[in-house]
Amino acid sequence: MRVVFRVDASLAIGTGHVIRCLTLAKVLRENGANIDFICRQHEGNFINKIRSDGFNVFELSYSKESKVDDKLSHSHWLGATQQKDAKDSIAVLGTSKTDWLVVDHYAIDEDWQQVLKPYYCKLMVIDDLADRKHQCDLLLDQNLFENMSIRYLHNTPSQCVKLLGPEYALLQPEYAELRKEVTPRTLPIKRLLVFFGGVDHYNITELTLDVVNKMPASFETIDVVLSTNSLHYDVIKRHIANYPNIHLHSDLPTLAPLMARADLSIGAGGSTNWERFCLGLPSIVVTLANNQVLVNQCLKKMGLIELVGDVSTITRNLIYFSIKKILFRGDLQGWSESCLSTCLGNGCMLVSDVMFEICDSVMLKDVKHENP
Numbered sequence: 001m002r003v004v005f006r007v008d009a010s011l012a013i014g015t016g017h018v019i020r021c022l023t024l025a026k027v028l029r030e031n032g033a034n035i036d037f038i039c040r041q042h043e044g045n046f047i048n049k050i051r052s053d054g055f056n057v058f059e060l061s062y063s064k065e066s067k068v069d070d071k072l073s074h075s076h077w078l079g080a081t082q083q084k085d086a087k088d089s090i091a092v093l094g095t096s097k098t099d100w101l102v103v104d105h106y107a108i109d110e111d112w113q114q115v116l117k118p119y120y121c122k123l124m125v126i127d128d129l130a131d132r133k134h135q136c137d138l139l140l141d142q143n144l145f146e147n148m149s150i151r152y153l154h155n156t157p158s159q160c161v162k163l164l165g166p167e168y169a170l171l172q173p174e175y176a177e178l179r180k181e182v183t184p185r186t187l188p189i190k191r192l193l194v195f196f197g198g199v200d201h202y203n204i205t206e207l208t209l210d211v212v213n214k215m216p217a218s219f220e221t222i223d224v225v226l227s228t229n230s231l232h233y234d235v236i237k238r239h240i241a242n243y244p245n246i247h248l249h250s251d252l253p254t255l256a257p258l259m260a261r262a263d264l265s266i267g268a269g270g271s272t273n274w275e276r277f278c279l280g281l282p283s284i285v286v287t288l289a290n291n292q293v294l295v296n297q298c299l300k301k302m303g304l305i306e307l308v309g310d311v312s313t314i315t316r317n318l319i320y321f322s323i324k325k326i327l328f329r330g331d332l333q334g335w336s337e338s339c340l341s342t343c344l345g346n347g348c349m350l351v352s353d354v355m356f357e358i359c360d361s362v363m364l365k366d367v368k369h370e371n372p
Helices: 016-030 047-052 082-093 110-119 173-179 204-212 233-239 256-261 272-278 290-301 316-327 332-342 347-370
Strands: 002-007 034-040 056-060 098-104 120-126 138-141 161-164 191-195 221-225 246-249 264-268 283-287 306-310
Touching: 002 016, 002 082, 016 034, 016 047, 016 098, 016 120, 016 347, 034 047, 034 082, 047 056, 056 082, 082 110, 098 110, 098 347, 110 120, 120 347, 138 347, 161 347, 173 256, 173 272, 191 204, 191 256, 204 221, 204 233, 204 316, 221 256, 256 272, 264 272, 264 316, 272 283, 272 290, 272 332, 283 290, 283 316, 290 306, 306 316
Parallel strands: 002 034, 002 098, 034 056, 098 120, 120 138, 138 161, 191 221, 191 264, 221 246, 264 283, 283 306
Antiparallel strands: none
16 A cells, blocks of 8 residues: 655744644555655655655645745645645656545645646545635544534535544554553642643743743743754753753654653644643643644633643733642542543554555445456
8 A cells, every 4th residue: 555645834824734744654664555755845845754654745835936836724734725736746647547645734625626636535634723615535633622523514525434533543553662651640749741832933941931930939840842953942942051950852763751750831833732732741732733622721711721822922920820829729530531532543544444444445446446
């Protein structure tokens, strides 16, 4: 089975889309699939990371002067018009159909998908927004909403298979493994994890550390995760130089061990939510993009996160009082147990199994058609 991923990372997009596609790609490869990636050369791309994990990457050129569409709210993320991106992708795919084309991109909708239709047998879309139409055979949305069952009702074909909810979250296998060892968190809270994404474009890490450093003796250990590619890496490194209890970690293969050891996390409200849930880690969340707002409001309503607010309105006082509130929270164990029950960590295996099953059923139909 051949699988091609169309996904990007950039300073605007972040790295989460590529990371979850890489995680699924590794499971598919372990089960015998041949994998390729198609990525545009955005500033802050993760192409070298994909290659370092042993995958072939076809690169699409990028220029800041390139024309983009304005049809979708995230059209500017593509770095080209959908028509141009489709043409570039076709040039990569060649004449033979790929078994699966997997698209994880907020700037791509049914217009692009229809043009590519002759070049794939089955199309899988990974989405979080439900804000555009797809012509796909399989849709994955790993988020948790109260209306998940009807969320894509009018945005996908009737025959589309939908995998909805954290049950299908694309987590690295380390999470399911470490989950067996973690216990629900209890007071006192000794170890804090700070992670606002690989590049932390808004430098919320420094703002958080400013607050935490003014809370003497609150934490025995503070783990900070930030990529060396971040524009703020050197600033943070200097910031923590005089604090022996603060440790900076960069370019880690997985956050699972740090999450398993932590008692509390403060970070972004993206796909890291599901990683924290899988390991029962209570978290204070700041939303960094519009697409994170609604899902995190739902998670707050369900009692699964402490939502500080959005990056556009965040202040030191908001962070301070959110942390202070949790340091004395009496229901920490119950909160942690609720997180643990939300995501089991085996989503990649479930998704991989579905993809192989659909592919096998297509092959069986083709054999029957050839041999009536």
